[in-house]
Amino acid sequence: MSERKWAEYICGRLHKYLQSIDESLAADTEQSLMYAHEIYEYTLDCGSQVRDKKYKTDILIYQWIDQEKWIPRVVIETKYKSVNTHDSITYSKKSRDHKSLHPYLRYGVFLGNMPKPEVPVRLISHGLEFDFMVAWDSDKGSKSDWNRFVTVIESEIYASQKLEGILKKSVSAPSILHKGLSV
Template sequence: MKETSWVKDILQPSIQKIVSAMGDESLQVLTRKKLPYAGCVTRYEKNNKPSELEMQSYETDILITETFSNLSWCPRVLIETKLETITTHDAISFGQKACTHKNIHPYLRYGVLLGAFEGPVPGHLVVHGGHFDFMMVWQKSSPNTQETEQIINIIRSEIEASRQTEDLIRTRRTKDKKHVYSLQRRLEIKN
């Protein structure tokens, strides 16, 4: 099976089912959506607002978005995917994409899912995965019961982490800002 077919025909419907079961109709699972990672301002107005902005975008494998009542949307969780194998070059490329996407969207949660992969999360993915919020391996192209439970928990917690982070960012310069005295990114390892 080709990786693009796996993402479109198996992975996206599986993740959409998980997201739909959460009961939040504002969430959507997209494939091949382009998401900006950098912008170039070529002109400014007199008040220093950019008047010309050119955005560069990467195509995403799986992108979970949240749509608001005014039909604006924001990216919540991005999942890079590989089927059967992942090279060190893939890991470095994914890590760089995660870094650049998070420069534009600091609340975005970013992960890697390896499907039909024999073995645990590879060491080179961990070494080059400093910008990933999660990494996961499915033994086959579709998740077993345990893998389904894990991906459900990961997606739920990553969406919530994205929302909380965005809220901190959006309110940081308002009188209603939240005063945070401790923030920790957890590391959870499942065998």
């Protein structure tokens, strides 16, 4: 199985799961998400010529607000069978870039069919912009693997929704905000 086919398989399962818990949630592969606006010039009235820049995401989880509007919630970058330092640095930068325009966005890496079901140390040390990292030693994972994965995804969706509420001031700002670590 190729990395892309594996991402499509995981995304299909994930989309079905998300729809079963909340019909406003969806997941798709190969979706482009804006990470920057390039400004080429300004006019006297402060208008500008702008070009949007986008990166493709391996898996994008988003939430429909109405028939025409949606909010990106979670990006999952996938690697299959191996991950190297360059991948870690590149994906971490993509995470930072995307979060600069979507500060409530959650971002993670999902490794499939790895030699061991362990997140490599190089990914931990170079992936500082990731909110979660998951590693399986198979394509499909066990029932326990899947349940742990969707639990993480649900918590990331919830975190995105809470952050968005705080940033839009639709919920009260907290007196404490703690981004925990679970292993």
